[in-house]
Amino acid sequence: MARPLAVLTLSDDERQTLTTWASRPKSTQRLAKRARIVLACAEGLENKQVAARLRVCTATVGTWRRRFVERRLEGLADEPRPGAPRTITDADVERVVTRTLETKPKDATHWSTRGLAREAGLSQSTVGRIWRAFGLKPHKAETFKLSTDPFFVEKVRDVVGLYMSPPERAIVPCVDEKSQVQALDRTQPLLPMTTGQAERHTHDSARNETTSLFAALNVATGEVVGKCHRRHRHQEFLKFLDEIDARVPKGPGVEIHLVLDNYATHKTPAVKRWFLRHPEYHLHFTPTSSSWLNLVERFFAQITEKRIRRGVFRSVAALEAAIREYLERHNASPRPFVWTADADLILKRIKRVCERTSDSGH
Known part of the structure; x- marks a missing residue:
């Protein structure tokens, strides 16, 4: 039954x-x-x-x-599970979190697990677990800079609008210069990577001359027009504009919307006259202190990581040859960088940073 x-x-x-x-x-x-x-x-x-x-x-x-x-x-409700009784109380956790966020040690700029453990009367591993649980990392610091451009909002909407919704029959090149790229040679030969051992090189380097990489990234295709010059003046920028003009596709009704930063060489009288002679070019300037808004900076980060930072160059000519080779390989099968953050999202994030900055007491 x-x-x-x-x-x-x-x-x-x-x-x-x-x-x-x-x-x-x-x-x-x-x-x-x-x-x-x-x-x-x-x-x-x-x-x-x-x-x-x-x-x-x-x-x-x-x-x-x-x-x-x-x-x-x-x-x-869930019944209590068997195990050792809890020794760290909620008050202990609150004390560690509050002291981490609101105080600093007298002899340092930030707390360490050992230093805070001594102050709080807890073990180092306990402080480490509490920090991990609350995502606290006092040993790390990041950088930021807020633009003071009075037309910041308008420029953000203008440039981001070009990335996400460009005009019909428009070409959008992002132009900038990676200046003072130095040809670094190691003082001793590299030790190549082996099984269980990373590549090793000397901590010091032999410094040779520098070059500047002028680049224009086509937002739609990802193709890059690049040229190296030993100097970084408006004369070199004018030569690079001629290079862009010779490489950019032309046609009836085609407009070229150029994204630039506020560097002085982009606004000299000679440069302004060049653009007056080329009315098909429309200029869009990023806000001051906002180079992250120029999409070509993403290409600069890529070429630095993949080809320049760990490269060994015995002369500036060898460096420029390596950059030209990288550009050729990149343009053989270009892939565009897709911009996903719209202007409203960017402005909301910056608003939160401004609020945190104004409430920080500094």
Whole structure:
């Protein structure tokens, strides 16, 4: 014979509480499911019927029916698990987090796990666990700079609009210069990578001359027009504009929207006259101190990481040859960098930084 079901009846207060647990978004899924099981059992359904409705096993329904009958609402909570009793209290955790965020040691700019452990009377591993749980990393610091350009919002919307929704039959080149690229040679030969051992080179280097890479990134195709010059003046910039003009596709109705930063060589009288002679070019300047808005900076980061930083160049000519080779290979199968953050998202993030800066007390 089957075991008789425990009689389950609910008071009005219990039914209201269970209904709240079952439907409140902030309830844990475990508690919400247990509340739904008890509510279904209170309708007079058998365990198999409740299990089929809620897609759980019959034994689960029986467990929570019995727990509720024996201990009512308290029976739906998780029972304490076996193990050593907790030694770190909530007050200890709060003390560590508060001291990390609001104070500094007298002899340093930031806390270490050992230093804070001595101050708080806890172990170093405990402080480390609390920091990891709350995402605290006092040993790290990042940099930022807010633009003071009075037309910051307008320029952000202008440039980002070109990236995400360019005009019809428009070509959008992002132009900038990677200046003072130095040809670095190592003082001793490299030790190549071997199994279990990374490539090694000397910490010091022999410094040779420098070059400047002028580059124009086509936003739509990812193709890059690049040229190296030993000097970084408006004369070299004019030569590079002629290079862009010779390489950019021409046609009826085609407009060229050039994204530039506010470097002085981009605004000299000679450069302004060049653009007056080429009315098909439309200039879009990024805000001051906002070079991250120029998409060609992403290409500069790529060529630095892949070809320049770990390269060994005995002369500036060797460096320029390596840059030209990289450009040829890049343009053989170019891939565009896709800009995904719209202007509203960028401005909201900057607003949050401004609010945090104004509330920091510095």
